[in-house]
Amino acid sequence: MPGKWDWLKDELRASGMASAAPLVLRFIGGRLRGPDNLVKCALCPNMCRHACPVGIVDGRETTSPAGKARVALFLRQGRLQATRENASPLYACLSCDACSVWCPFGFSVADLLRPVKEKTAGGVGFKEFREVFENLEKHGYVYGEPKPSDSGSRTGDLLYLRGCTLREKHPDMSGKAERVFQHLGYRSFTIDETCCGMPAYNLGNTSLFRKLARKQAEKIGSSGARTIVASCPSCVYAYRVLYPKYGVEVKPEVYHVAEFLEDRLKGLKGEGSVVVHNPCKLAVGLGKPQVIWKILSSVEGLTVKEPRRSGRETFCCGHGGSAVPRLNPELARRIAMERGVELTEEAEIIVTACPTCKQAFQSNGFKALDVVELVHILLGGEQCSR
Ligand code: SF4
Numbered sequence: 001m002p003g004k005w006d007w008l009k010d011e012l013r014a015s016g017m018a019s020a021a022p023l024v025l026r027f028i029g030g031r032l033r034g035p036d037n038l039v040k041c042a043l044c045p046n047m048c049r050h051a052c053p054v055g056i057v058d059g060r061e062t063t064s065p066a067g068k069a070r071v072a073l074f075l076r077q078g079r080l081q082a083t084r085e086n087a088s089p090l091y092a093c094l095s096c097d098a099c100s101v102w103c104p105f106g107f108s109v110a111d112l113l114r115p116v117k118e119k120t121a122g123g124v125g126f127k128e129f130r131e132v133f134e135n136l137e138k139h140g141y142v143y144g145e146p147k148p149s150d151s152g153s154r155t156g157d158l159l160y161l162r163g164c165t166l167r168e169k170h171p172d173m174s175g176k177a178e179r180v181f182q183h184l185g186y187r188s189f190t191i192d193e194t195c196c197g198m199p200a201y202n203l204g205n206t207s208l209f210r211k212l213a214r215k216q217a218e219k220i221g222s223s224g225a226r227t228i229v230a231s232c233p234s235c236v237y238a239y240r241v242l243y244p245k246y247g248v249e250v251k252p253e254v255y256h257v258a259e260f261l262e263d264r265l266k267g268l269k270g271e272g273s274v275v276v277h278n279p280c281k282l283a284v285g286l287g288k289p290q291v292i293w294k295i296l297s298s299v300e301g302l303t304v305k306e307p308r309r310s311g312r313e314t315f316c317c318g319h320g321g322s323a324v325p326r327l328n329p330e331l332a333r334r335i336a337m338e339r340g341v342e343l344t345e346e347a348e349i350i351v352t353a354c355p356t357c358k359q360a361f362q363s364n365g366f367k368a369l370d371v372v373e374l375v376h377i378l379l380g381g382e383q384c385s386r
């Protein structure tokens with residue numbers, strides 16, 4: 001049985017480079033020791049490039065995964081000056097972690113770039129990010145001052161964390177989620193929540209991220225809730241994966257709404273076809289690539305399709321990571337179109353489980369529903385006109 005890399009050994013031998021084979025094979029096998037992770041990534045022949053939405057759609061060497069690592073390395077070494085132009089490629093990243101799925105070392109380029117972003121400018125040198133940081137500092141809310149009408153029930157047995165994008169862009173989803181929880185026997189309530197901090201984290205302002213994390217953890221803790229469910233997979237990623245790394249504890253565990261619904265919904269009936277879009281932070285970050293599929297395929301009569309890039313090998317909606325839509329809206333649009341077209345080849349209605357993905361598709365003319373909205377429709381909450 002030939003080994004996976006035998007063809008490469010043969011090539012190296014034929015080009016008189018047999019002595020380089022151990023080094024090359026250690027590298028592509030993810031077993032190279034020595035240089036730090038950013039250096040390894042900068043040396044890499046871009047082995048994850050085919051999976052990077054920015055690399056695919058932008059198509060430029062500087063914004064490919066290893067290209068960004070090289071720019072970051074040169075900035076770190078001082079070979080490049082930390083100007084806006086030089087630092088921009090670091091922000092051509094969706095923090096989608098698609099690279100980590102293919103990388104032999106398991107690297108996420110977003111993680112490798114973050115310390116350099118912090119050191120060079122912390123994102124603060126970009127006027128496009130200044131407003132976000134000011135809003136977060138002042139209001140704990142990405143979009144400025146939250147609307148006064150922004151309130152739900154303040155008592156109940158399930159705390160529903162809506163997150164900034166749902167509150168701002170899809171406020172009607174809060175009531176729909178409440179009715180779905182009611183159907184399952186829970187009385188949900190909301191609090192005057194603070195942003196989870198992910199936008200600050202993604203933009204390289206980790207001191208602001210820590211501040212927001214501590215504030216939000218305190219609010220969640222003092223709510224006294226024993227069951228906590230959040231609408232946004234990035235928020236859940238922050239609570240479950242990042243907060244502990246930064247010494248902030250959230251108890252009890254926060255579930256993403258799709259995880260919460262997965263084993264609880266029974267006996268739903270539907271019709272027609274839908275296609276699943278897996279949000280990156282749910283499928284890769286939280287390691288739950290099958291959860292939307294499981295909910296939808298339990299619905300009798302509903303045809304559920306998957307796109308070519310599915311499961312853990314999903315493809316970002318173009319609005320992930322907070323930076324690309326602000327710094328390069330045209331690139332965000334093109335990535336959303338690339339994904340939207342791929343999805344709608346399967347079915348007209350896209351079902352996802354993230355307010356940001358829903359927003360990305362809707363703002364580019366696609367029909368997109370959050371899984372909670374679909375369940376709400378199937379429970380008879382409203383007529384589905386589609
Ligand atoms: S993330 Fe891994 S596979 Fe992608 S360029 Fe860096 S080292 Fe190579």
Ligand code: SF4
Pocket residue numbers: 051052053054055064065092093094095096097098099100108109110
């Ligand atoms: S995190 Fe996503 S956008 Fe950033 S380099 Fe990796 S695959 Fe590309």
